[in-house]
Every structure is written in structure tokens, then in C-alpha cells.
Amino acid sequence: MSPHSRLTELRLLLGIERNTTRHGEKWISGIGALLGILVVYGLTRWTFPTEAASAVGGALMVTSMGASAVLLFAVPQGALSQPWAVVGGHLLSAFIGVSCQKLFPGHAWTAAIAVGLAVLGMYYLRCIHPPGGATALAAVIGGPDVHALGYGYLLMPVLINVAAILSMAIAFNALFPWRRYPAHLHRRRQTSRITQPAQRQFELTQEDFSAAMEQLNSYVDITTENLTELLELAKQHAERNITHPDAILRGRFYSNGKLGRLWSVRHVLEGDGPALAYRVVAGEHTGSAGSATPDELRQWARFEVVLQDNGRWVIAD
Structure with missing residues (x-):
């Protein structure tokens, strides 16, 4: 196995995905999280002045709000970030x-x-929010000041913190039309992007997704609506690119256009002779090499691709 293949295998084992987020979006997420925590602190301090805060040990903010800020401002469209998950997850925990x-x-x-028990309860109440686990933990290990609050801990600081960061998330994400938060508010706007699909041999249905999710038997941080929309847009894109390349050129990159483990990108190497040597540069068996005739590679390839700066392979112009 080549060093490149070992690095790829290590990346997959560690779950390091290629980052396709633009730099502007990263900065928006960071600024949003900063403002979110400022609002949490400010609203809590305003609601419970210094004297009142001292009476309850100065517990103005639950540290799990930092984790909630990551979800609300970096992954606002995720299922774990939606309002019920945030409110229900924290309060139940x-x-x-x-x-x-x-x-x-x-x-x-x-x-x-x-x-x-917090994880179990969030599962059954359909409000899984990972920071909720930290909220439950803080109630136990927070020390005498937190223990003295009793069930008042649910109001101060948890409910006040949740109301502050949730309000900020709704207001801040609303400034950017592509940020769907809560996801339901922008569903009609996103629906307009989906055109009437062409006649297909078969159509995936909502019931197909439900059956697949049941078979997967694991929580996936994407709403059903976002998943079906993503698939429909992908199918429309595929229907516009159904031909094979006219020719295979040396030095170029080609994808077979498949999904999951079947997906592969090959780099056709420079050289002489009737056979074309290639190296797999993305997908399974990355780093392996082989050779094929131009016609064999043309039938295998779906389209020529290029690697963008963000690490995403896209169809070449």
C-alpha cells in the first residue's frame, strides 16, 4: 500500500470528511457563535442582576451553550439544531x-x-441535542452552588440561556437567505429550486426513505425534507449529464459518477503506447494504479472532473 493510500485509509478511519464549505460561510458561523454567546451572557445578566446572580452562586451560563452555539450557527439546517431539539434537549436533560x-x-x-437517562429521554421525545448531555452532567458535577438551585436550575440558567441563544440563532441566520433556520421556514423557498423531473424508470418515494432509515437503524443528522430535496436535485443534475466523454485525454481526471463505495476518480497519466495508465485519486482503492484501453476508460468514465480548492470534485467545464 502506497503512503498516499495509507493516509487516505487513516483519514477514512478517523472520519475526516473533505470540507466543502466556503471561507465566507466559515466566518459567518464563527461570528454567529460569538454573538450568540454574548447574547446569552447579556440577557442572563439583565434578567438576573449581579445581586441575584450572587445569591445563586453566580451560575449565569451553562457551559453546554458553547456546544449548542456550534450546532446553531455552524450546522443550522441539521436535525440536531432545530428548535425543539434545542429546547427539549436542554430542559429534559x-x-x-x-x-x-x-x-x-x-x-x-x-x-x-x-x-x-438524558440520551434515552431525548431519543423518545425526539429532541436529541448532544449538548443536552453536558447540561445533565453539569447538574450533577456543578458543585454546591448548582445543587442549591434544585429544579430552579431549569429556569436559571438553563431556560434563560436557551431562550437567548435560540432567539439569536433565528435572528442571525435570517440575515442570510441560504441559511435555513428553522428549516421549515424556508421550505417553500427551497422547493422553487426543484424543477419538474423528467420521466424516469422508477421514482424513490418517501416510504422508500422511511424503510431505508429503519434498515440503517442509526440517527442521521439531516431532516427527511432536506434529504429528499438533495436527492431530487442530484437526480436532475444526473439527467443533464448522461453521456460518456468523447475522448480520454492524458493528464486529465475522470469520474465514474457512482455513489458511495462505487465512486472513483482516476487520473490518466502521461505516457506513450496504446494503453492508458491511470491512478485512482479518490474513492475506494485510492492510490492504486492500473491501465486500460482508451475505449475501456471512456465506457467506464461518466465525465471529466476537476478538484476545487475546497477539496470537492466537480464536473469540468
């Missing part, structure tokens, strides 16, 4: 954390039970 601390105070395993 806070309730479970306080209850566990009251029932089993001082035990080393209390925190573990609180987090485990």
Missing part, C-alpha cells in the same frame, strides 16, 4: 440531571446515570 442528583447524591455513578 436538566430535569433528569437534577432528579438524579437529588435521588443519588454523592455517588460516583450519578453523573453517568444522568447522562445515560
Whole structure:
């Protein structure tokens, strides 16, 4: 196995995906998170002045708000970022954390039970929000000041914090039309992008997606609406690019246009002779090499591609 193949295998094992987000979007996310945390602190301080905050040990902010800020401003379209997930996830987890601390105070395993029950509860109430686990944990390990709040912890600081960061997320993301938050608000706008599909041999249905998700048996951080929209746009794109390249040129990159493990990009190498040597540069078996006749490669290839600066392969102009 070549060094390039080892690096690719290591990247896949670690789950390091290629980043296709533009620099502007990254800055928007960072600025949004900054403003979100400022608003959380400011609104909490305004709602509970210094004197009141001192009376409850100065617990103005739950550290899990930092994790919520990542989801709300970096992944606003994700299922884990939607309002019910944020509100329900934090409040339910806070309730479970306080209850566990009251029932089993001082035990080393209390925190573990609180987090485990919080995950279970969020699953059943359909409000999975990863930072909720930290909210439950803080209720147990937050120390005497947090323990003294009792169920008041749900109001101050959790509910106040959640209301502040959620309000900021709605207001801030609304400034940018492509940021769908909450996702439902922009569904009609996004629907206009989907044109009438051409006649196809078969159509995937909502029931197909439901059956596939049940078979996958794992939580996926994308809404059904976003998933079906993404697939429909991809199918329309495919219908406009159904021919094979007219010729295979040395030095160019070609994709077979398939999905998942079947996807592959080959770099046709420079050289002489009737056979064309190539190296796999993306997809499974990255780093492996081979050779084929020009006609064999043309039938294998769906289109010529180029690698953008963001690491995404796109169809060459």
C-alpha cells in the first residue's frame, strides 16, 4: 500500500470528511457563535442582576451553550439544531440531571446515570441535542452552588440561556437567505429550486426513505425534507449529464459518477503506447494504479472532473 493510500485509509478511519464549505460561510458561523454567546451572557445578566446572580452562586451560563452555539450557527439546517431539539434537549436533560442528583447524591455513578437517562429521554421525545448531555452532567458535577438551585436550575440558567441563544440563532441566520433556520421556514423557498423531473424508470418515494432509515437503524443528522430535496436535485443534475466523454485525454481526471463505495476518480497519466495508465485519486482503492484501453476508460468514465480548492470534485467545464 502506497503512503498516499495509507493516509487516505487513516483519514477514512478517523472520519475526516473533505470540507466543502466556503471561507465566507466559515466566518459567518464563527461570528454567529460569538454573538450568540454574548447574547446569552447579556440577557442572563439583565434578567438576573449581579445581586441575584450572587445569591445563586453566580451560575449565569451553562457551559453546554458553547456546544449548542456550534450546532446553531455552524450546522443550522441539521436535525440536531432545530428548535425543539434545542429546547427539549436542554430542559429534559436538566430535569433528569437534577432528579438524579437529588435521588443519588454523592455517588460516583450519578453523573453517568444522568447522562445515560438524558440520551434515552431525548431519543423518545425526539429532541436529541448532544449538548443536552453536558447540561445533565453539569447538574450533577456543578458543585454546591448548582445543587442549591434544585429544579430552579431549569429556569436559571438553563431556560434563560436557551431562550437567548435560540432567539439569536433565528435572528442571525435570517440575515442570510441560504441559511435555513428553522428549516421549515424556508421550505417553500427551497422547493422553487426543484424543477419538474423528467420521466424516469422508477421514482424513490418517501416510504422508500422511511424503510431505508429503519434498515440503517442509526440517527442521521439531516431532516427527511432536506434529504429528499438533495436527492431530487442530484437526480436532475444526473439527467443533464448522461453521456460518456468523447475522448480520454492524458493528464486529465475522470469520474465514474457512482455513489458511495462505487465512486472513483482516476487520473490518466502521461505516457506513450496504446494503453492508458491511470491512478485512482479518490474513492475506494485510492492510490492504486492500473491501465486500460482508451475505449475501456471512456465506457467506464461518466465525465471529466476537476478538484476545487475546497477539496470537492466537480464536473469540468
